[in-house]
Amino acid sequence: MKVLMTSIWPYPHTGGISSHISLLEKTLRKKGHRGNVLTLSEENLTAFLDRRIARFASRIPASPARNASLSLNASLPVAHEVNKVWLAAMIEDELATFRYDVVHCHDVLSCLAASPACRKKGIPLVLTVHGYLAREAVASGAVRSGTWEESYLEGNEREGYRAADAIAAVDSALRKHVVELLADGPPGAAAGKQEIFLIHNAVDLDEFAGSTKVRAEARKILGFSGEDFVLLCPRRLTAKNGVRYPLPALKILRERNPHRNILLVYAGDGEERDAIVNEACSSGLRDSVAILPSVEHEKMPWLYAASDVVLIPSATSAGVVEATSIALLEAMASGVPVVASAIGGIAEIVQDGVSGLLVPERDPEAIAAAVQRIIDEPELGGRLAENAKTQVMERHSPDVWWRSVERLYESARERRERIR
8 A cells, every 4th residue: 555645844844744644654654655745845846846747837836835834925824825835736746756555645735635636536635633723823923813815724624635535533522523524514515424533642662661761871871860850842933732731830840849959851943932031030040941953754762752741731721622632742752751631632542540640731720739749758759650551552652553543544445435
């Protein structure tokens, strides 16, 4: 089997979707299949233009929104429309040149871009839903709530879901969101509707399961002493990830543990960065906080190995609830105790008091109290870490995940056959 994986976002990049695609590509190879990745990156676009610019020059815009994450000097919808047209042309060219058995999209925009060529070729079209297009745009401030831009993005979500032959959502709330949007349409729109699977994310055990074995070396390389107690927040610095709440929690912890050097390390970047820096300075925590804005994914095992606790402090923002956080699974696989918000896909994964500690969202005091328990009870931290590692191996390994992905592909093939 040969699978084309595609996304409107560049690849590789820092974030969960990129990690997901990378693991899928690796798993396909291990299972004897082939997978290629085609995204709207500058490299892919340049290669496409070098090969086929004359063929498509009459029906594509003058220039794309480079790297897709940057908007044009217009609205976000305009940028998305331009990017969809470019990606559609690239996918059409790819499918005309090479044979594929499945096209697997990782956002609704790429699903819309791939749909015409897949229908023409009779190729099953699969969509994995990682998040909420419209809600996340509102939560990040890219568009305002109640505007035509929000309605446009929600319409793109609905049409993207309808275009797919089978859909996977990475947590229950996302699956419910897909079902509701598909039901909210004109009469007949759901005819021949597709299966919607719940498939939680997985983690590469080969990459992360051995992290604790290199703990001493990792701490030495990163400059941590044996006395430092390191809190790691491996999150993109955006509102839905709750990245502001670890700072007041750190202040509480340092006040309660004056003889311990408790440090907070962020691994990620985003629109909340300036606010975090300003708060760290105003709170007297400047020397206790570090922000690593761009950490290559292959270096993340070292950060987990050097950490004492991983924080996943996600917070509901503009209706966006954290899905199955890949950073959470990586931390659990790495054998590091986790303190996480009891919301969304996180609460579906973490068993409170067994494989991690769950706390109410937006509650620095609760975060501090949970970390304090691990400081005071080292055996608790060890037990949580060991249980989490076992849970990931049993439920979120690539082998377990692949069995669900195979069913997803088979469902898409069956639907494509029915509607030919």
